[in-house]
Amino acid sequence: MNAAVTEILPTVGFAASALAVTLSRAHVADIVEALNEHPPAYAADVLLDLPKARAVDVLDQPELREPGAILKALPLERAVAFIQAMSSDRVADLFRNDLSEPERHRYVAKLDHETKAALASLLAYPEHSAGAIMTTEFVSVPADWTVARTLDHVRTVERTRETVYAIYVLDPVTGGLQQAVALRRLISAEPGALVGSAAGRREPVSVSPLTDREEVARLIAKYNLLAVPVVDDNSRVLGIVTVDDVIDAMIAETTEDVHKLGGMEALGVPYREIGFFSMIQKRAGWLSVLLLGEMLTASVLQHYEGALEKAIVLTLFIPLIMSSGGNSGSQATSLIIRALALRELVPGDWWRVALRELPTGITLGAILGAIGVVRVVVWQKLGFYDYGEHWLLVAATVGAALLGIVTFGSLTGSMLPFIMTRLGFDPASASAPFVATLVDVSGLAIYFSIASLILTGTLL
Amino acid sequence: MNAAVTEILPTVGFAASALAVTLSRAHVADIVEALNEHPPAYAADVLLDLPKARAVDVLDQPELREPGAILKALPLERAVAFIQAMSSDRVADLFRNDLSEPERHRYVAKLDHETKAALASLLAYPEHSAGAIMTTEFVSVPADWTVARTLDHVRTVERTRETVYAIYVLDPVTGGLQQAVALRRLISAEPGALVGSAAGRREPVSVSPLTDREEVARLIAKYNLLAVPVVDDNSRVLGIVTVDDVIDAMIAETTEDVHKLGGMEALGVPYREIGFFSMIQKRAGWLSVLLLGEMLTASVLQHYEGALEKAIVLTLFIPLIMSSGGNSGSQATSLIIRALALRELVPGDWWRVALRELPTGITLGAILGAIGVVRVVVWQKLGFYDYGEHWLLVAATVGAALLGIVTFGSLTGSMLPFIMTRLGFDPASASAPFVATLVDVSGLAIYFSIASLILTGTLL
Incomplete structure (x- = not known):
């Protein structure tokens, strides 16, 4: 709670009605923040003491927690009055996420026809679609209205519309959208002219539900x-x-993506509010799947056990080589995920990306490989460690393995988001841990193949 | 390029003047998209043929590429006229990022006093600050003006202001901000009343430059x-x-964060436009640093070489155990980075998070540990692999190591963003690869310590 909010709500025991007076001057977002720190019953008391328009304003904020429980704590008549005055997208959200089936029934029975119809149509659209997040409180006028008549209409309905800054001009016969007029243009237009004269010449941008x-x-x-x-x-x-x-949708999407990129299910609730067991549930799933995937590394190593016994020196570089593949894959995957989200790339561009990541991966791999070779040579020469008489071959193995694995990691990491998209998943599910696991298993195979190529006859 | 844009710009050779006619009906964002596919000289030709207001509109779009080169291709007089008509935040952006020093001088010498002053003040603010991204084209009126007079003023200046939907009411004496009035309220207010009567009772929200x-x-x-x-x-x-x-700023911030979370420097340019060597530069730096960090794993393994020689079976589980630590750390770090960005957590909350991640890590570790134990037991019992006579002790070692490393990973991953913040870095720099590298080194030490605790006297 920030300082301003603490001032507004000094103590939990503070009488709700006295508080309502203080709150009537505060920003609605700050009221919501304050109410969120209190139980729903208390919030309900505060809402009852606020002027109705203000109470509705509070309920209209998506940031308000447990709106369902708050409504439940209100007298039925008041709750219904509030719901009818709320913006339709928020009501739909409430019905979708915060009310139980019997509660929904209790309210719907009392709603007026208009609210009920708006609600039914919004609830029919899938979550996260334009239809589900739209509001039906907008301003539209027929194209045969004048600027003056439209402005009068805007003044009349202003209080009940979510925005009046965009006014939609409809075909008087079909009711189809013809133009979008900005209020800023309307107020400086000729009052006697047709409303459409204030519109730009461009087709209005629109979306489907x-x-x-x-x-x-x-x-x-x-x-x-x-x-x-x-x-x-x-x-x-x-x-x-x-x-x-x-x-609000952009912020929610980013949160979801960052959580997925971290290799877990999106929490869906603020960190400090999620219950212990929900948290475990969201995290344990992917961790277990990744562990099962990673178990293949044990199988790969079993396969190369003979080599490991003969040349224990190979073991020393396993973590280093594996992680380099994972890291280069993680870079490539986050680059592509973001480029896809911004539409800088479309799914059909996968081959373009592959053609780009191949030379990039080879160059990055060459740089890391060189560092790896230097490390072995320096340790050997300075006497930090003795890699045996074939130390130069060991250095070559490490260098070549890094080159191969970083190239492979960059390619795999860049292709995975495309594959996820094709399979119908969110590309952000191609998380760093997921890519790392994929690359680890194949990376070990690459490492040991290169080792047997270079070292057979000497160490192996 | 989408279909609409392809229609607008059929071929590169198409005469620029004929094109300008087609473009005058298109959305400015679509024009920008079309021009971006052409060289700056061509874009300059198109701008010269467009009506001035429309050309300025195009130059005002942050999405327009190489605006500096386009201006350079215009006659100096026209370029200066365009710059004077552009919104001040875009001009500042242009001067900051797209013009060379001699070009800046050439234009500044010709600018009128007002534009020059606005530019100088904007350029003085640090990048990414409110001062640097603000525009000076806003509407403000003294508090002693009436609603009618304010509306008249809005009508007069409407075309030259970035927005007129928020009108700032100033103290007539000091010029200080008193109130913010929404245009929607103003148009339905009493014309003879003071402008402030249409304002809400709340203090206006404001920020410092x-x-x-x-x-x-x-x-x-x-x-x-x-x-x-x-x-x-x-x-x-x-x-x-x-x-x-x-x-626009939110989208840019998210892109930056996703790139950093992937373990690289933010590209700063769209994926398909960045040059090969810039790309290598942005990626090789962190990859090399992580490789150098990961080299410590080789040193840790050298330290435990004796144990590895005696019990090669321990090698088999190195990748699996290390990656589980990295994965749990990556989950925790992305959770905390996002919660910090959303202000769900503040830097002072680190101990609260630690108290939460400790039991979470232990629970997750116990789950993964159990899976690890089952794996060893099943493989042994089904005869897939023979872990030797002490297979139960091996299973116990794997289980205990997973428990310890996942707990350690969750704690490290959740604390790292706090440490980055404290050190003055962006918490998003605590990327999954960074956390994984940190956890890998200490994870190996944990694994071998547990192994020597459990296996000394038997395998070791």
Whole structure:
């Protein structure tokens, strides 16, 4: 809790009604932060004492924790009134994630027809789609309205719309989206002119309700939009996704990706709030899978046991060589994952990437190989360690193995995100630990093949 | 290039002037995408044929490549006219990153006083600070203006301001920021009332010019703002950071973080555009450092060479045990890096995290240890491999080592981002490969210590 919030909410025991007075001047985001530190029943008391518009504002924040429990602690009539006034995307979110089946029924029975219909249509869309995160509170007017009439309409509905900065101009007959007008242009347009005169000449950018939220974010970022309309096949506007919803979605996506890149399931809950057993569950799965994969290294080593017995010196370099393959793979995989996310690369570019990573891997491998050779030579010459009479061959083995494994790691790491995409997984699942495990097993095989090539007849 | 863009720009040889006609109807982001596929001289020709406002719009897009070279290809007078009309944050960016010293001089000499002053103040701020990414094109009015007068002013300046949706109300005497008014509220307010009557009761959110762009993004996301004012110590507004600049900054930060998490320097350029040698440079540095670190594993193994000679069976499990430590460390580190970025955790929380990761690590270690023991027992019993007469002790060694190393990995991985922060580095530099390398070296020591504890007198 930051200082400002501590001032707002001095103690848990503080009377909720006195508190509501203090809260009425605070930013809604700060109120949410303060309420999150208290049990739902207390938050409900505070909401009852706030002016209704303010209470609804609080409930509209996606950052508010346990909104379901807070609603449950309110008298049914008040809860229903709040739900009807909330923005439809938040209500859909609430119904999807925070309410139990009997609660959902209890509220739906009391909702007015309009809210019920909006809710039903939003709930039908898959999670993370534009349809699921859109709001139905937008401004649209027929193309035969004038600028003045449109401005009057905007003034009337302003309080009940998520944004009024983008106004959608519809075909008066079909209701299809024709143009998007920015409020900034509208206020300086000729009042008697048709509303469309204030629109740019460009086709409005729009998405389908099934468009993924990542793609919506990409379009909003690319075209610097404040909202993007979601249209059906007949170009009728179903709702809009606003820039602040997109920012929330971007933050959530990044969190998910970073968790996956770390080799685990995305937590889905803040670190400090997740329960001990949920945490174990999210982490143990991948760790166990990776361990099972890594067990193949034991099998590979068993296979080369004879070589190991004859030349124990080979053992010394196993960790070093394996990890270099993993590290170069991890670099390549995170480069490609990000380039795919930014659409700098598309799945069809895999061969271009392969052609690029091959020389890159060889060069990186040559650099690391040279360092490896120098290490063996220096240790031998300075007497830190005696690699035996064939120390030069040992150095050559280490150098060649590093060259081979770093090349292999770069290629594998760069191809894995493409393979994950093709298989229908999130490319971010091609995590550093996953790549490292893949490369470890094959890396050992490469190492021992090179060793037997170079050392047979001398050490082996 | 997507289909729409291919339509816009059919061939490289296509006459630039004919093209400009086609382009005048396209979205500016699509024009930028099309121009990016052509040499700067061609782009300059196209800009000369576009209406000035449209050309400036194109130059204002941060996605436009080589804007410096494009300006250089324009007649000096036109280039200067464009620069004066561009938004100040973009001009600052251009001067900072895309122009050589003599070019900077050539343009600055011709700029009008206002542009020159704005530029000088923006260039004085450190990169990635609010001061460096802010624009000075915002709307502010004294608090003694009426709503009607303010709206008139907005209509007049609308075309030259980056956003007019947030209007900053200043103290008429000191010029200090008093309130922020949303245009949506202003248009429905009483025309004769003071402009401040349309403001919320809340203190406006603001930042200092030295605030990091990540913090600006956090505030915009938290308070759902379209812009945040940047104020000096006397609360005078220096500029604003708009939501679209913040989105661009967020995308750039995520790219940087993902690259760092992969164990390399951030590329800073799209994957398909970076030159071969720059790519090698960005990747070879960390790979070499990690290799040098990993060389300590060879020293650790040399130390335990006696044990390895006596019990070659211990070698078989080296990769498996080492990688489990690295994987658990990588999970913990990415969890903490993300929680720190989201401010779910602050640097002072390190001990809370340690207290949490200790039992988590022990539990995860116990799970992996159990899997390890089962593996040895099953292979022994099914006759896949003979671990010798002391196979049960070998199983115990593997199990105990996994328990110890996973616990150690979770703790190290979770503490490393805190240590990086304390040392003044980006916590995202605590990459999976970095953690793995740290854990590998100490993991081997743990493994052999446990082995000598359990196996001395039997195998050792």
